[in-house]
Amino acid sequence: MSKLWLNAATFHPVHTFENGQCFRWHREGDAFIGVIDEAVVCVTRAEDGSGYWAEVVLGSLTEMRLKAYFDEATDYGVIMSTLRERDEWLQKAIDFGGGLRLLQQDPFEMLLSFIISSNNNIPKIRMSIEDLCQKYGRLLGNYDGKDYYAFPTLEKLANLDEEAFAVKAVGYRAKALYRTVRKLSDEAIDLDMPMQMALEDGVLWLRQFYGVGEKVAHCISLFGYHQTDAYPIDTWVKQLLTTLYGVEANANAYKAFIETYFVTYRGYAQQVLFYYMRSHYSKSKT
DNA sequence: TTTCAGGTGGTGC
DNA sequence: GCACCACCTGAA
Numbered sequence: 001m002s003k004l005w006l007n008a009a010t011f012h013p014v015h016t017f018e019n020g021q022c023f024r025w026h027r028e029g030d031a032f033i034g035v036i037d038e039a040v041v042c043v044t045r046a047e048d049g050s051g052y053w054a055e056v057v058l059g060s061l062t063e064m065r066l067k068a069y070f071d072e073a074t075d076y077g078v079i080m081s082t083l084r085e086r087d088e089w090l091q092k093a094i095d096f097g098g099g100l101r102l103l104q105q106d107p108f109e110m111l112l113s114f115i116i117s118s119n120n121n122i123p124k125i126r127m128s129i130e131d132l133c134q135k136y137g138r139l140l141g142n143y144d145g146k147d148y149y150a151f152p153t154l155e156k157l158a159n160l161d162e163e164a165f166a167v168k169a170v171g172y173r174a175k176a177l178y179r180t181v182r183k184l185s186d187e188a189i190d191l192d193m194p195m196q197m198a199l200e201d202g203v204l205w206l207r208q209f210y211g212v213g214e215k216v217a218h219c220i221s222l223f224g225y226h227q228t229d230a231y232p233i234d235t236w237v238k239q240l241l242t243t244l245y246g247v248e249a250n251a252n253a254y255k256a257f258i259e260t261y262f263v264t265y266r267g268y269a270q271q272v273l274f275y276y277m278r279s280h281y282s283k284s285k286t
Numbered sequence: 287t288t289t290c291a292g293g294t295g296g297t298g299c
Numbered sequence: 300g301c302a303c304c305a306c307c308t309g310a311a
Binding site: 119120121123124127169170171172173 | 305306307308309310
């Protein structure tokens, strides 16, 4: 069984799993349990607090894939100290959300997950994805009294009619899931293609799918293809740009500011600021 | 019971 | 090329 050590200096499970980039992790007491590809992984804190163990508890996953998923090859010490020197907001955001990792998730899963995410909120997105996995994903087994399912394969989903995509809380997005799956299957599209593309080409390529606009394409690029220059502009990013950085409230100004101001480690900067903003300025928390 | 959150696609100018 | 609105549903 694969097992990976994650140093507490550069990894924090809450800041990593609860910042909106992934939908298949949850807390179980002191542990975090999630599904990666065809495996269930449990993350627990070491007794001395110096780090965490990520251990495959069901299914199989290579150590190489586990390392890649947690972005182990990236030097977070350098990235965070560089960003911290940039300005006081990044400093505050990193003080708050240190240990946030940019996970390298599966492109197909990200494509469908972020189609579901449009005009939607996280609890509902999770509900839809869990229902989709339970209905059409492979049962990986039972761990600690709970059944876990893999994300469904394209082959499985390609055999379904549109009504079958009407999973819990998904609403009108069922049509977009269906059309995307149909296109992928009918045209035998290779989802690895964006890996060879520059960010802007990849974004354009991803937008060929119904339900994928600019924002969703950037999310898929960032979380599914590890394009660390991607910059999803959602309501929270708009809010942080206008309130923290004094950017004018229009789409061109947002884009221009991000491209010129966040030059190095853009995706990492975006994610820590987004997490900071969500945690501090959310209406439900006041 | 009503209001709110939340991107994309389509329409109309 | 821009502004507007419909789309849906759980949570508050």
